[in-house]
Amino acid sequence: MTPQIPGYVLSLESILRPFVMTIALGLIWLAAAYMPASAKSRYTTAGVLSAMFTGWEVVAQYLGAANTYLATIENPLAMPTILFGLLIPLAVAAIGLWQSESIARLVSAIPLHWLVAAQVYRVAGGIFLVLWADGRLPWQFALPAGIGDVATGSAAVVVAARLAQNAIGARSATYAWCLFGIADLVVAITMGAMTSPGRAHLLAFDAPNLLVTAYPLVMVPTFAVPLALMLHGLVLLRLRRSAAATGRLATA
Numbered sequence: 301m302t303p304q305i306p307g308y309v310l311s312l313e314s315i316l317r318p319f320v321m322t323i324a325l326g327l328i329w330l331a332a333a334y335m336p337a338s339a340k341s342r343y344t345t346a347g348v349l350s351a352m353f354t355g356w357e358v359v360a361q362y363l364g365a366a367n368t369y370l371a372t373i374e375n376p377l378a379m380p381t382i383l384f385g386l387l388i389p390l391a392v393a394a395i396g397l398w399q400s401e402s403i404a405r406l407v408s409a410i411p412l413h414w415l416v417a418a419q420v421y422r423v424a425g426g427i428f429l430v431l432w433a434d435g436r437l438p439w440q441f442a443l444p445a446g447i448g449d450v451a452t453g454s455a456a457v458v459v460a461a462r463l464a465q466n467a468i469g470a471r472s473a474t475y476a477w478c479l480f481g482i483a484d485l486v487v488a489i490t491m492g493a494m495t496s497p498g499r500a501h502l503l504a505f506d507a508p509n510l511l512v513t514a515y516p517l518v519m520v521p522t523f524a525v526p527l528a529l530m531l532h533g534l535v536l537l538r539l540r541r542s543a544a545a546t547g548r549l550a551t552a
Contacts, residue, residue: 302367302370303436303510303511303514305515305516305517306431306434308430309427309431309516310516312427313519316421316424317361317519319421320421320524320527321357323420323421324353324418324527325350325353325354327418328346328349328350328353329346330411330414331346331407331409332345332346332409334409334410334411335405335406335409336405336409337405341402345406349403352396356389356523357523360385360389360519360523361515361523363385363522364385364515364516364519364522365515365516367514368385369381369382369385369513369518369521369522370510370513370514370518371508371509371510371513372497372510373497373508373510382513382522385521385522386489386521389522389523389526390526390529390530393526393530407534412463412474412535412538412539413461413463413464414460415534415535415538416456416459416460416463416477416535417457417460418456418531419452419453419456419481419528419531419532420456420457421453421524422450422452422453422456422528423449423450423453423454424449425445425448425449425450425452425520426449426450428443428446428449429442429443429446429447429450431511435507436511437509437511438495438504438507438508438509440495440504441488441491441492441494441495441509441512444484444487444491445484445487445488448483448484448485448487448488449484451480451484452477452480452481455477456481459473459477474539475536475539478535478536478539481532485525485529489525491503492512492521495509496508496509496510496512496513
């Protein structure tokens, strides 16, 4: 049985999805402008990466709308297929970054403060708090996920501004923000599993978390969360490389 989706969730999704797509594709083409390579190489790589990203979004939306990941109380011990929607994009992204020099050079050309600012879309996680107040999500999931997302998205703007200004302590603040943002996602994933029908269901038995596996909220764990983890990973990678380069210069 598919849970009833409130109209305000559908309205938010119709605005948020194109907004997130614009941010992600904008980062790709911004990187193409900065990438140290020939124009043909830069824009070919950007075009391929844009096509792959758009294809991922289309597939995630199709599978979500088809209720592929829908959890039901009638089959509480079913395999949580939503994990595939979360982990497969991360694995593909990691392999692409590791195996393709062109993709690695492209994403490395994105200004660091833009990588951070991109996660402003996380403030939309406040919808979990609205749904909890509306009696549609269990508090064990909605409160940590909603509060953590709003805090991460709001802080992204501040941290990005400090990076852009090269302010004192900006990189340390970026590390702290990144670790907090990743921890928020891990907690949200864990609590989502523990409150939804499945093998890990340990909480909220009286009102299980069905809505997060139904479309359009299912786009959060199968699209928005993997994207956020990718962005966090790129930020940490860039910070690590920057620290290593600074260390080599200091040694020299």
